[in-house]
Amino acid sequence: MKASQFLISTLKEAPADAEVISHQLMTRAGMIKKLGAGIYTYMPMGLRVIQKVEAIVREEMNRAGAIECLMPMVQPGELWRETGRFDKMGPELLRIKDRHERDFVLQPTSEEAVTDIARQEFKSYKQLPRNLYQIQTKFRDERRPRFGLMRGREFIMKDAYSFDRDEASARQSYQKMAAAYRAIFDRFGLTYRAVAADSGSIGGDMSEEFQVIAATGEDAIVYSTGSCYAANMEKAESAPPKGPRPPAAQPMTPTPTPGKATCADVAELLKLPLQRTVKSLVLATDELDSAGEIARTRIWLLLLRGDHDMNEVKVGKVPGLADFRFASLAEILEHFGAEPGYLGPIGLKKPVTVVADREVAVMADWVCGANKKDFHITGVNWGRDLPEPDIVADLRNAVAGDPSPDGQGQLAIERGIEIGHIFYLGTKYSAAMNATFLDEDGKPKPFQMGCYGIGITRLSAAAIEQNHDARGIIWPDAIAPFTVVICPVGMDRSEAVRQAAESLHAELLAAGVDVILDDRGERPGVMFADWELIGVPHRVTIGERGLKEGQVEYQHRRDETAAKVPADGIAAFVKARLAA
């Protein structure tokens, strides 16, 4: 490819609404152009990256035995009513009406459409297992689209769906996809981590996220420094605390803490470690009557160590708390007689259910609110000062330094960007849609399903979040818009430069290298700045002076300076660098 035949369009400044580095750099490098909120044109430079990502995904999915199809972008509402998602999903599901006022949706995923195919096509257990996938434009009407391709409304996703006759086989299909995902992400040349994830309302214990590691990532990833344990923050287990509760050593003492409404402030005032404080969170659950009205409300007090954060997913798994909400101020005052900031489990006005985190349950001589404004209590001890907690459970987020739940090593935390997610679905969709096959015993059974997504466009942004510097993007070879750029200096003045550049271009092209020759006639400074912004990993600079000495310059995008390389061996040199 010659640059003069391509559309290169770089910008000095990022648009004002570009909050994250990938959005800024993709816009500045001319990869994307905004058409509306969360809606982007993939410009030629950006589309090349997306097509390379797609090609790798397609190859590995095919290798894993998945079969590609393409389901419609516009799908009938009636199909989405079969699973209830037409009504249950929020406004991120864009519902539309055609000219005949019939309901349709723009697909955010395709579980319904693919299950409809399966129930027509896979009549017998002999046709199973099957895995159908597509690489297709999706639409989610995000309330606040932002961060460029990281949270757009229209995006490209690879979504695969497996159909099996029983759970054992479905678990195999799932593992096959897990392996394919590792093969895919290995090929991208990105640092990533596969982490256990919560399977949410779907149930089952199999769900993994694939996270591209990046300091700017939205997700916290918890991993062990001593084993392969890794999970997202929602899912990551905290190891149970070691040893028994120490004996009580201090008397229980109400203490004035005027204006100190946080554990940190109280610890500082009292000159105690934060780990000695306990924070109180008040939740409520509503029991509905047959008419759907609230019949009874139960109030819960959650106790967490002052330096710990509540994990909402874990709290939701405490029996009775599946549908919890935070209590209202009125409810808090009614039960505690004090405002948040000074709450605690001692001296309640009305009974509440006390749920202590496992760490809190083994604490002695702790500090909590006194249920009286501007007062806390020190030296509190279970059993002596208050009854043992009603429930003890893992309620908190894991923190760095926690022992790994598998007993090997400590937990560490890093940030990641989710670009893949695999799920064992069970019969959630097949049962709802009456999608069955005839099993060997002649009886109809619902398919055991799995679903497997990769955010193609999001991945291209995540790669940038992970790989950039002050000068611009740094693409891994596998998904760079071009792998090599040739920058001839003074090509219009020097026939030798032109010939050397053209000949290297032709030789690399013939070897199947994705090379671009910058024949725009720009000054070296402009050329270098453009290609460093765009992030092409390998650059060869050819100048008249160097040629006279039989030399050209090679610089990897991560190198600080260029290296001189004999001109007559440059093609082989570059090819060797690509293979490396």
Next chain:
Amino acid sequence: MKASQFLISTLKEAPADAEVISHQLMTRAGMIKKLGAGIYTYMPMGLRVIQKVEAIVREEMNRAGAIECLMPMVQPGELWRETGRFDKMGPELLRIKDRHERDFVLQPTSEEAVTDIARQEFKSYKQLPRNLYQIQTKFRDERRPRFGLMRGREFIMKDAYSFDRDEASARQSYQKMAAAYRAIFDRFGLTYRAVAADSGSIGGDMSEEFQVIAATGEDAIVYSTGSCYAANMEKAESAPPKGPRPPAAQPMTPTPTPGKATCADVAELLKLPLQRTVKSLVLATDELDSAGEIARTRIWLLLLRGDHDMNEVKVGKVPGLADFRFASLAEILEHFGAEPGYLGPIGLKKPVTVVADREVAVMADWVCGANKKDFHITGVNWGRDLPEPDIVADLRNAVAGDPSPDGQGQLAIERGIEIGHIFYLGTKYSAAMNATFLDEDGKPKPFQMGCYGIGITRLSAAAIEQNHDARGIIWPDAIAPFTVVICPVGMDRSEAVRQAAESLHAELLAAGVDVILDDRGERPGVMFADWELIGVPHRVTIGERGLKEGQVEYQHRRDETAAKVPADGIAAFVKARLAA
């Protein structure tokens, strides 16, 4: 590829709503599956064809210097308001609202989006010419979607848009695309014709359709048997009649023609050739006042030879008739005093403008309605019996046997399916959207544009309309889902058959041949019927008996019978057939 790893799903019967052969065969061959009216899933077998079509289009577009990008499927309504199309287009433009009640459309084409890119990117004449294209899902909310992929609502289209600084350059860009289209359609291996088309409301004289020739085509194509002249029926010129009008020979005579309201019936009754009759068509045009109310209506009488059909596009080009409508019965009775079937230009109640087709203008002793029920007039002659026509023009469709308008050969007519259309647009969109560049003289000028479409999914259907027989589809090699199928007979019983089949499969795969090995273990009859229905062009059958004699069978999909080929040379034999 092995059939056991792929999704092969053939049907004996076509669905009841499949009216055309391509819809029937694509459904029966398991290429497409209906999800809603005019909305189809491309099943694995169908997607392979579509991807091959896309690859050829992409290669040739790139070769012609066009640059690929991808514009959003969901586009802001405000952009479509800039050209007025948001309001002007009919309900085939699907308008949707997002969660914030903002207007969007599902793109049927992308003129607005691409012009928006151009006005941001192409600031200077130095950046021109440019051609941007995409291969993207489109949506048109057809009132009555039908014929499978021939007239679906969601479909895949390649659309390209050229931007030039002046008309001369724009014409070159257009010609480059015309050449690229020929290269593309040549590669598909289909019989097609590029025909001149009317450029409609856009103006200009450059527009060509690419028509796949098929007896079932919706469009009539007119071409010369003696030159390369070809046009669609709307556009095809009728050569002017030869020689002057003969002198009048008969007296004008009113003649009873009870119940004979068509030219054919009248000619039969009077034992005259149909070519001696003249049909009368009554049109009206309304002149509006400043308030948009009808101020005045003008009535026009169109006269065409009895054996000719009116061409609405040509009629619309007669000065004053751009916005014609057919007259109401009340208007006809008011001006002619008779019902349709007995109308003519003689004895009018009120003045009408008489427009005669060129052929009618040179007729003598002709027959027309008498403006009296059940009566016609014979022996009518211009000048003697009525004034010369107010306007003489080409009003009719060309018919087979007409002289070619370029004077070389005669016109013939065949049926076609439009699968490509190229247009010179001028400044229609750029002017409306204020999309300008700075020209060499420092002044802003609107881009000269062209647009160029290929219906990717429609093409796959058109290929079938052209290439099928009673047994199924017959794909050209270039776009077949698989080029070669290997059918081993008794593979599960015979190790020799298995080895020969596997080895041929491996050898062809290694040679880059798109081959499928039918390892499903079906009986020969089932295998052959499936692959003939699916339309794979080359088939190799391997059986134990043949192998003992050192032979296998080869059959092209168009061959009536299989030929015996030495087993040890079969791979080379097949490769030679593919190259042919």
